[in-house]
Amino acid sequence: DGGITQSPKYLFRKEGQNVTLSCEQNLNHDAMYWYRQDPGQGLRLIYYSQIVNDFQKGDIAEGYSVSREKKESFPLTVTSAQKNPTAFYLCASSPEGGPRQYFGPGTRLTVT
Amino acid sequence: KQEVTQIPAALSVPEGENLVLNCSFTDSAIYNLQWFRQDPGKGLTSLLLIQSSQREQTSGRLNASLDKSSGRSTLYIAASQPGDSATYLCAVEGYSSASKIIFGSGTRLSIRP
Numbered sequence: 001d002g003g004i005t006q007s008p009k010y011l012f013r014k015e016g017q018n019v020t021l022s023c024e025q026n027l028n029h030d031a032m033y034w035y036r037q038d039p040g041q042g043l044r045l046i047y048y049s050q051i052v053n054d055f056q057k058g059d060i061a062e063g064y065s066v067s068r069e070k071k072e073s074f075p076l077t078v079t080s081a082q083k084n085p086t087a088f089y090l091c092a093s094s095p096e097g098g099p100r101q102y103f104g105p106g107t108r109l110t111v112t
Numbered sequence: 113k114q115e116v117t118q119i120p121a122a123l124s125v126p127e128g129e130n131l132v133l134n135c136s137f138t139d140s141a142i143y144n145l146q147w148f149r150q151d152p153g154k155g156l157t158s159l160l161l162i163q164s165s166q167r168e169q170t171s172g173r174l175n176a177s178l179d180k181s182s183g184r185s186t187l188y189i190a191a192s193q194p195g196d197s198a199t200y201l202c203a204v205e206g207y208s209s210a211s212k213i214i215f216g217s218g219t220r221l222s223i224r225p
Contacts, residue, residue, distance in 0.1 A: 042216050
């Protein structure tokens with residue numbers, strides 16, 4: 001089955017700890033994206049990558065970091081510098097030049 | 113700066129009714145507009161995508177229209193069913209960067225049996 005997987009589904013961390021969220025796709029898509037969703041709000045773009053070994057900041061990149069060493073993988077690290085990290089995190093991918101994004105099931109991160 | 117607004121934030125209707133969800137955007141220079149469905153605690157599923165040159169798209173009981181000049185889109189759901197209960201988000205993609213999509217905050221739809 002082709003698709004996007006995110007793990008884990010739920011993640012709990014103590015304040016001050018870095019945490020890495022996984023995103024893997026086997027759709028052979030070039031572009032990958034990370035979004036954050038807060039209750040009652042739309043999605044906000046954190047980082048995106050259009051090709052391996054390259055990525056750009058989105059609208060709310062502060063306190064986050066990413067890497068794109070492989071086409072299939074785009075992990076997101078939430079650092080201790082992120083002031084309000086508790087949220088629902090969604091990963092997406094799209095084919096080169098394609099407007100339609102395909103979303104993973106999301107990871108709910110809770111930091112206490 | 114593009115802003116996308118969806119009103120109302122929540123809507124509850126009895127089963128069988130036809131309904132319309134609204135989406136408005138401030139910058140009419142869009143590349144496309146998409147409607148997504150999101151079930152609680154889940155990711156997004158793309159329902160319909162309308163290119164800037166198109167006026168509407170249909171899929172089954174769903175019909176989405178686009179009026180760029182007025183900055184509006186509607187999602188029409190015919191003969192609503194309890195399984196249609198979900199949050200519906202619209203999102204626009206601009207020409208300035210093909211990688212950035214701006215989302216509305218969604219309309220939470222509840223269909224009462």
